[in-house]
Each structure stands twice: as C-alpha cells, then as structure tokens.
Amino acid sequence: MPQLAVRTRSGRVESLHDGFICVTDSDNNIIYSIGDPDARIFLRSSGKPIYAVAYVNSGLIEKYNISLKELAIMCSSHEGQAFHRRIILSILKKIGLSEKDLDCGHKYPENQKVHDALVMLCKRPDPIFSNCSGKHAAFLALCRFYNYPVINYTNPDHPVHNLIRKTMAELLECDENEVIAGKDGCSLPTYFLTLQQAAWLYARLGLGYEGKRKYKDCFGLIKKAMTEYPHVIRGNNTFCTDLINYSNGRVIGKIGAEGIYCMSIPEKRLGVCIKISDGHPWSSYPVAVKVLEELEVLDAATVRKLEKWSLPAVKDDKGNTLGYIHPTFSLTENKCRSYKPGDIYP
Amino acid sequence: MEQLAIVTRNRYVESIHHGCICVVDPEGNVVYKKGDINTMFFFRSAAKPIQIIPFIQSGGAKAMNYTPKEIAIGCASHSGEPEHQKTVLNVLKRLNLDVKDLRCGAKSPYNEEENKRLISHGEKPSPLHSGCSGKHAAMLAYSKYLGCDTSDYNKISHPVQQEVLKAISFFSERKADSIPIGVDGCGLPIFILPVYNMALSYARLTGYSQDPGSTYYEACKTVFDAMNEYPEMVAGTGEFDTELMRYTNGKLIAKVGAEAVYCLGIKEKNLGVCMKIADGSERAVYPVVMQLLLELGVINNSEYEKLKHWHKAKLLNSLEEHIGYIIPVFQKNEILSLGSRVNLNTGD
Secondary structure, three states, X not given: OOEEEEEEEOOEEEEEEEEEEEEEEOOOOEEEEEOOOOOEEEOXXXXXXXXXXXXXXXXXXXXXXXXXXXXXXXXXXXOOOHHHHHHHHHHHHHOOOOHHHOOOXXXXXXXXXHHHHHHHOOOOOOHHHOOOHHHHHHHHHHHHHOOOOOOOOOOOOOHHHHHHHHHHHHHHOOOHHHOEEEEOOOOOEXXXXXXXXXXXXXXXXXXXXXXXXXOHHHHHHHHHHHHHOHHHHOOOOOHHHHHHHHOOOOOEEEEEOOOEEEEEEHXXXXXXXXXXXXXXXXXXXXXXXXXXXXXXXXXXHHHHHOHHXXXXXXXXXXXXXXXXXXXXXXXXXXXXXXXXXXXXXX | OEEEEEEEEOOEEEEEEEEEEEXXXXXXXXXXXXXXXXXXXXXXXXXXXXXXXXXXXXXHHHHOOOOHHHHHHHOOOOOOOHHHHHHHHHHHHHOOOOHHHOOOOOOOOOOHHHHHXXXXXXXXXXXXXXXXXXXXXXXXXXXXXXXXXXXOOOOOOOHHHHHHHHHHHHHHOOOHHHOOEEEOOXXXXXXXXXXXXXXXXXXXXXXXXXXXXXOOHHHHHHHHHHHHHOHHHHOOOOOHHHHXXXXXXXXXXXXXXXXXXXXXXXXXXXXXXXXXXXOOOHHHHHHHHHHHHHHOOOOOHHHHHHHHHHHOEEEEOOOOOEEEEEEEOOOOOOOOOXXXXXXXXXXX
C-alpha cells in the first residue's frame, strides 16, 4: 500500500501511515490518484455536507426558516462548544422538538475545555454534545418536514434513510441498490463509496451554483454555509475550521473518522478524498495540506499559518518537540517515498 | 510490512494494520516470524524490564532496599492510580528525594478514574502520574547507589544511562555503538533495534531467569518474578499487560511500548516475542498478541476465557451498538484490501 506519511522521533522514522488519495474534477475524471481510486471507504462524517443536499432540496430550509449558520452545523462535526449547542437548540425549537429527541448517544465532546467542564460536573454528556448532533437535528427536521415519525429515526429502515439513499443514488448517478450503507459511530447509516465517488461529490460541492448537474443549487447553498461559518463546521483551534478560514473559503475541508479527509477546491473545480488506511485520526492533515500545496491552491503564508496541522509535532511529556508527521508522497508525480522504520529522516 | 489485523464495520474492511512479529529462543533461533524481522523500531517502554537489570545486577536494588513491588513499578508503564503514585513516592522518600527530582514530566494518567478525579478537583497531573515515574525513580536510586549526580540521570552521558545501554547491548546482542539512540516520551534515551533483537533480549531475560548457572540468573529472576507477583504495578486496573500476567499465573512477562510495540517473555518455551504495529495503533496490539499466544499454544482454555475480550475486540459506537471488530489476520494466508467484504467467523 502506498506510503503517505511517516512519524519521526529523534531524526528517525518511528511509524508509517499508508493510504490512498483520489482527486477528480466535477465531471468525474480522475486528475490525480495514489493507490486504488475504486477502493471503498465508509464516508463517515465526510458524508455530512453531502446528506445536506437532501435537506436543502426538501424545502425544509424555507419552511422552518433555517439560517445559513444552522445549515452549517447540519454539515458539521462540531466539538461541542456552547455556540455550537446554541445553534442546534435553535434548530430544534424551529421544528418543534427538543434536545430529548436527539438520539446520537452520550459522547464526550472533543473540545478539551468543554470535556473537562462536563467531567467537573460529574455529568454524562447529553446527546447535544456529540459531534454529530447537528446532523441528527437535520434528520429530525427532515422527519418533521415529511411527516415521518420522529421516534426511531436512527433505525436504518426508517423512511428518512430511504430518502437519503435515493438522494445519494441520484448524486452518484447510479442505481439505489448500489448505494451500500453501514452503521456510523452515532448510529445513523454511513455510506460505502469509492474514493473516486467521494472526490467527485466534493468537486461538485466546491463548484456549487456553477455546476451543471442536478442538485447544483443545493451544493451552492451548502458551500455558502460552510465557507461563511468555518467555526461552526468543527470549532476553535481545529484543522477543518482553520483550513476553511485561513484559505478564505478557497478550500472546504471535512474530516471523517478512521482517517478520512475530503476537500473541495472550487477554483480548480476539483474534489479530493484521502484515506489513511490504518485509520489514524490526524496524519490526514499533513497529507491534505501537501495535496493543496502541490495543486498550488495555498500560498506560502497560508501554509505557514496551517503549520501546526501540516507538520504536527511529536512531543515528549515536557512539551519538547522530538519529531513530526511528514508527508512522503508526490501527488502530481504519483510517487511515494517508501521509508522503513528506523530510517534516518533527512 | 505484513498485514496483521483488520478493522471491520458491518463486515467490510474499514482500516488495516500492518507490522512485524518475531519469536526467538535464547539461542537466537527464529521460531515464528511475520514480515522482515530486521526492521528497526524504537524499543520504547517495552525496554523497561531490560533497562532495570543493571540496577539489580550491580547490587544497587538490594542496597537501596528495593522491594519486588518497587521492581515491578520500575518496569512499568503504570496508569497513575493512587497505589502507583504511593509506591513511587515511597521510593523517593527513602532516597531523600522529591517529586521534582523526577525528570519524566507531568502527564495525565491513563487511568480514567484518576484522570477524572484530577479534572474534577481542578488539579494538574504531577510527574508521579507519568507512566514512566517508576522507571525514573529506579534510575534515581541507581544514581544514588553509584554515587552520581541525580540531577542529570536522564542524559545519555550519565553513568546510569551508559550502564543501561550496556545491558541493552548485551541482552539484544547488538554492539552498543551500532544502536541508534533517540529520546523517549519521558525524556530518557531510547534505543532503536531490529525486531529480532528486541525479541532476543526478552528470550535471554526469560532464559536466564530459569538458569541458576547464569551470571544474570538472580537479576532476571527478580524482574520476571516481580512483574508476575505485582502485575497491577506493571500497568494497572483493567490494563492488558496486567490482565495477561495476572491470568496466566507466572507463565510469561508482557510489556507494551508506545507506538504499538509489544514484547513478551514466555517461560515454558523460553521464548522472546516482539511485535510492532507499523502505524503505531495500540488498538491492534491486543488482538494480535492474543492470536499469537494461541498460535504458540501458550494459553489454555480457562486462561483464554478470562482474556478473550482482548482477542475478539468488539467495536461499539456512541450508542453502545456493536458495529465491528478488530480482527487479527496474520495467521491466515489471505491479504484483504480496503473495502473488501470479510467472511471471517468471529464467533458471534
């Protein structure tokens, strides 16, 4: 499997991260790829902006007077900060439901301060703290809009999921029975796409209103929401938020669990899907920034601002830097350096 | 690298973990292997049972009144529970030293309960919470015994580290000047060795612990027995190393290292084992080690019953629904690709 990144310690390679990358244009042509573009991955949370097509298309945005910020949180993997939770409560109020209707489990939020505050209160986190609660609020909104029962909305047989599946099939221009789903961390279905399919969807998200295909206007609004509210998409001091923010919307990035990272690059009409094969959560960041550098999307100043993510430091327990996670591939040359563990990293 | 384990979601391969395995006897014969056993990895905390040997061998441990429990925590990556902190603090007191003499840095404890206690009381973790504080205390004790300065025991030039390097070199049969040295998470020197030589060092430790004729008999037996007598000290409540030693009743010593390195010494067959997940994912370590112990015929049915949750590692989501497994695959001759459908009998 192609090597995408290595983790170094004291100038030597300690651990390896393999994976696949696929870059397509909005017409589904593969522009660059490393590894197998037909390999299937679970989209995990990278699917959230795609499911939003069904929300926008339904008319629920108009019916419930959903704001752009609220649409942004429907696409988010937020870190549970107070402002995130307020936006979700506002959606629930607009659709006549409450926090109690969210069924996304009791998961500690990733924001350390919020996490510690909950621990201090000896409190199990309410479902609203789950990074998926925005998506769950959106699914509840769909249920209200179509008069589906609110109860059991996470069950894969619930009609709301037929709707999502149908939308996914239309987006992918394939048969509905070709759209395979698994169960996500928050219990909702997660879709099993090829890297190429995922990249293609993100290319179209980036193109938005300028696209040619069905649902281009839905993508247009979703793109607007995500670029106008980067802090809503994940949170303070996070890669997704910093990437959208510092690039001024020239890149829309969205993380997924198990080493997934998807990006839209509107000016190049490109979409990107990255999978770190071992599922490592943050080695996809240096890989993503390397892809953007090679595609000449980010200028040097922006890359510097993202250095914390593009060159993550390996530190000792006193905070001294001992090494980094370095990308080890060239996308445009379709080459990977195959470092071995123990090798001196130049 | 060989495929060692897969992570499934709804019976599809979602992620894959590669790595190497080497099992050797004390003569250096390879009994079992997967992947290139000359691949070099950082020994990390799996080195601890070897690193403590010169302290014991020199007579330092005896002179400093080290108890088996203190030896065990000297080999530990403990989870920072109150009993761990107390044990390390006792050593420091006896040495007329203080927590601030530990050079390991303060680290949030692995033990969830203790970590939550710290957060809810608004307390910061202390160096005692660091999983390496027992090793650091032992090195301080060794410094005192050697009559050396205790303030820079963490430097490779310090006599304690030079003795440790000699022991690593001896046990692994690698020339000291051919061993690349890096810095560990706790700031101490750490060694880069081929998987084969890490396994060999555990085979020799285990072999000597049963050979009264060996110069290292007493030191190695002390380590082997202490880890088995106090497995809770070596890791902590509910931790893999602890449960593995607790439930196998003296058959083996087991030690995890950061970035998914794992070593074992198995008494019955005098075997040394080293396993490394190349990407550093600890989640894959346990199922792979358990499968390897089954392959080697080391654990019996009743032992397996107590440990099987480490082997059949179920993945649950935020709603506690079962969504997949981490499945060891190195023992099969089938390479699975990302996204492929799995037809493994998971015993459900």
